[in-house]
Amino acid sequence: MEFKEAKNKFVQTWGALGSQWGINKTMAQIHALLMVSNEAVSMEDIMEELQISRGNASMNLRALMDWGIVYKEYKAGERREFFTAEKDLDELAVKISRERSKREIKPALKILKEVSTIESNNSAEEKHFVDQTSKLYDFVLKADNMLDKITEFNENWLGRLVLKIMK
Amino acid sequence: MEFKEAKNKFVQTWGALGSQWGINKTMAQIHALLMVSNEAVSMEDIMEELQISRGNASMNLRALMDWGIVYKEYKAGERREFFTAEKDLDELAVKISRERSKREIKPALKILKEVSTIESNNSAEEKHFVDQTSKLYDFVLKADNMLDKITEFNENWLGRLVLKIMK
DNA sequence: TTAAACTTTCAAAAATAAATGAAACTTATT
DNA sequence: AATAAGTTTCATTTATTTTTGAAAGTTTAA
Numbered sequence: 001m002e003f004k005e006a007k008n009k010f011v012q013t014w015g016a017l018g019s020q021w022g023i024n025k026t027m028a029q030i031h032a033l034l035m036v037s038n039e040a041v042s043m044e045d046i047m048e049e050l051q052i053s054r055g056n057a058s059m060n061l062r063a064l065m066d067w068g069i070v071y072k073e074y075k076a077g078e079r080r081e082f083f084t085a086e087k088d089l090d091e092l093a094v095k096i097s098r099e100r101s102k103r104e105i106k107p108a109l110k111i112l113k114e115v116s117t118i119e120s121n122n123s124a125e126e127k128h129f130v131d132q133t134s135k136l137y138d139f140v141l142k143a144d145n146m147l148d149k150i151t152e153f154n155e156n157w158l159g160r161l162v163l164k165i166m167k
Numbered sequence: 168m169e170f171k172e173a174k175n176k177f178v179q180t181w182g183a184l185g186s187q188w189g190i191n192k193t194m195a196q197i198h199a200l201l202m203v204s205n206e207a208v209s210m211e212d213i214m215e216e217l218q219i220s221r222g223n224a225s226m227n228l229r230a231l232m233d234w235g236i237v238y239k240e241y242k243a244g245e246r247r248e249f250f251t252a253e254k255d256l257d258e259l260a261v262k263i264s265r266e267r268s269k270r271e272i273k274p275a276l277k278i279l280k281e282v283s284t285i286e287s288n289n290s291a292e293e294k295h296f297v298d299q300t301s302k303l304y305d306f307v308l309k310a311d312n313m314l315d316k317i318t319e320f321n322e323n324w325l326g327r328l329v330l331k332i333m334k
Numbered sequence: 335t336t337a338a339a340c341t342t343t344c345a346a347a348a349a350t351a352a353a354t355g356a357a358a359c360t361t362a363t364t
Numbered sequence: 365a366a367t368a369a370g371t372t373t374c375a376t377t378t379a380t381t382t383t384t385g386a387a388a389g390t391t392t393a394a
Contacts, residue, residue, distance in 0.1 A: 003293050006282040010300060013278045020189045020271050024382065035303075038295035043341080053384045058342055079339060079392070087299065089306045104187050111180045115173040126170050128205035132254065133177060136202075139256045186380095191352065210371080220354045225372055246362070246369060 007036060011050070026052055027060040031069065031085055040073040040082030068095045097147045105144045112137040174203060178217070193219055194227040198236065198252055207240040207249030235262045264314045272311050279304040 001009075011032045018028025029050055034041060047057050061083060064070035069092055073082045086092045116133035120126035168176075178199045185195025196217055201208060214224050228250060231237035236259055240249045253259045283300035287293035 001281065001285050003285060003287065003296065006285045006300075007296060009278060010282045010296075013275060013282075017271060017275050022187045022189045026382080036296045036299050038291050054341080055343075055385065056383050059383090062342080081341080089302060093306075093310075104184060108180060108184050111176060114168065115177045115180075118168050118170060118173045120170065124205050129170065129174060129177075129203045132203050133173075135256060139260075143260075193352075221371080222355065222373075223353050226353090229372080248371080 010036060024060070026050065026056055027063055030057070030060050031064055034070060034083055034085035035087060037084075040075070040084045042080050042082050044080070046083070067099050094150075097150075101144055101147060105140065109137065109140055109144065112140065177203060191227070193217065193223055194230055197224070197227050198231055201237060201250055201252035202254060204251075207242070207251045209247050209249050211247070213250070234266050261318045265318060268311055268314055272307065276304065276307055276311065279307065 011029050014032035015025040015029035018031075019025045030046055033046060033049060043054070043057050043061065046052075046061075047054060050057075061070060064085075065072065069086045071084050071086070073084050075082055086095065112133060116130060116137050118126075118130065120130045178196050181199035182192045182196035185198075186192045197213055200213060200216060210221070210224050210228065213219075213228075214221060217224075228237060231252075232239065236253045238251050238253070240251055242249055253262065279300060283297055283304050285293075285297065287297045
């Protein structure tokens with residue numbers, strides 16, 4: 001396999017993986033492209049490589065910057081803007097989990113708390129509901145806190161975590 | 168908030184969360200419904216509660232059973248089939264991560280290995296590509312193995328893991 | 335301040351994913 | 365072996381999500 005083919009395959013794969021995890025394909029592809037580029041890339045080039053429209057490129061670059069995993073870069077004597085991706089994978093994982101926690105898990109926890117604290121009558125049905133949603137609340141809260149803690153760690157948290165787990 | 172409202176809210180929320188994580192809404196909703204039901208539910212009742220068609224219910228129940236998180240149950244003297252969800256949350260998490268690993272991470276790893284082992288010429292561009300995709304391969308592999316290990320643990324792995332991490 | 339170079343926005347179009355429903359299929363009962 | 369009760373399949377329809385592209389907006393520099 002030669003370089004261009006490999007690069008394309010990587011970008012496509014990353015894009016597909018993204019959609020399976022609720023991140024839109026183009027967003028993931030742009031990220032993939034930037035991650036394997038050794039220098040900052042202009043919007044023009046991104047459009048060209050991925051065959052996407054200007055609007056699409058612009059919106060997804062904005063989204064990636066909102067997530068904090070892509071940065072704008074200005075080159076001396078250049079009018080255009082260039083983009084680079086966070087390339088440190090620990091940093092990337094931390095930012096992604098923070099963002100998903102904030103956007104999805106925190107709001108879900110709020111709802112879980114609400115529904116698990118209704119006052120049930122004494123029917124088995126209602127008791128089970130309260131019991132199960134309370135357990136779920138605790139579980140999700142614990143998992144979310146775990147991610148926070150991991151985040152604080154930082155500096156190769158994954159490696160250190162693996163060591164710890166293996167005992 | 169009264170029970171019916173709370174139950175509905177929970178089912179809707181779980182459904183929305185599902186779609187954000189690449190699981191279809193109905194599948195997540197059926198799972199939510201079963202999880203908070205204290206007894207097995209018939210397909211008829213699922214259709215009724217979620218206002219979905221028979222085909223939809225059938226296909227998503229099949230998918231949930233393929234994931235190993237919903238079971239069929241037969242009641243004596245009943246012709247119809249009833250369904251229950253895995254209610255143990257540790258077990259649920261383990262099954263979901265196993266399944267996603269098998270379906271998504273393993274295939275992605277295969278591609279990552281392929282593209283990271285092209286023989287690069289000596290351009291900075293190609294060297295960076297090989298370097299970055301190799302790192303990504305290692306990272307994803309490590310994360311995936313971590314999930315496996317956690318899985319083996321089992322019996323309240325999350326609690327034990329949290330303890331470990333907190334030192 | 336004007337104009338050129340470039341970026342963003344958003345309504346409409348296209349692509350994708352999910353749901354429907356009727357026909358085919360299965361299984362249990364008489 | 366016929367029938368009834370129930371389940372699955374899948375071509376078509378519907379809903380949702382993503383993309384486009386042209387107009388509006390910005391910024392820089394002459």
